[in-house]
Amino acid sequence: GEDVEQSLFLSVREGDSSVINCTYTDSSSTYLYWYKQEPGAGLQLLTYIFSNMDMKQDQRLTVLLNKKDKHLSLRIADTQTGDSAIYFCAERFTGGGNKLTFGTGTQLKVEL
Amino acid sequence: DSGVTQTPKHLITATGQRVTLRCSPRSGDLSVYWYQQSLDQGLQFLIQYYNGEERAKGNILERFSAQQFPDLHSELNLSSLELGDSALYFCASSEPSGSLIFGPGTRLTVL
Numbered sequence: 001g002e003d004v005e006q007s008l009f010l011s012v013r014e015g016d017s018s019v020i021n022c023t024y025t026d027s028s029s030t031y032l033y034w035y036k037q038e039p040g041a042g043l044q045l046l047t048y049i050f051s052n053m054d055m056k057q058d059q060r061l062t063v064l065l066n067k068k069d070k071h072l073s074l075r076i077a078d079t080q081t082g083d084s085a086i087y088f089c090a091e092r093f094t095g096g097g098n099k100l101t102f103g104t105g106t107q108l109k110v111e112l
Numbered sequence: 113d114s115g116v117t118q119t120p121k122h123l124i125t126a127t128g129q130r131v132t133l134r135c136s137p138r139s140g141d142l143s144v145y146w147y148q149q150s151l152d153q154g155l156q157f158l159i160q161y162y163n164g165e166e167r168a169k170g171n172i173l174e175r176f177s178a179q180q181f182p183d184l185h186s187e188l189n190l191s192s193l194e195l196g197d198s199a200l201y202f203c204a205s206s207e208p209s210g211s212l213i214f215g216p217g218t219r220l221t222v223l
Contacts, residue, residue, distance in 0.1 A: 042114065045213060100212055106155050
């Protein structure tokens, strides 16, 4: 089945690390993605991880994948006010034309 | 700028009307995906086209239809509009990794 869940809201202080979590249900997912959406804007691809990887690091972003628990996380180091946005995880599974199924989104608020 | 273009940016119309949303994928991309984003439903996949042919269908209502033209631009037609159709409509094209690259969206308001 296709179901991707995220917590709705996260608040952190500027300079701290943020960890946004996501759980998915389709074990045949091939790639998992993180997108960022700022107010009034489209979705911006941040990073992605292939399902046979455990971790991927890209500058301030670290993605961890626990395939056994179907758990994906995005860690943002040294969080800045410009990181305030809604973050979506998404999974791509092998059936149905490579569409992505998106989570509910986590609103990250960075406070001074 | 993602390279995916969508017009119009905003659209305000009345219930019962019909509208057409337009999307041009990035140069060289053959796929177009349409998504609807609403407050209560989140991001929902509507339909995908590849090189002019329908590839996958999601939660697209029968009142909605889409097509992709030989120049690869796509149009999403929404008819008999209802208040609940008010949403952001995104199109996207895809990279070889399967990552979707989204356009800026069309905000549809049905009054």
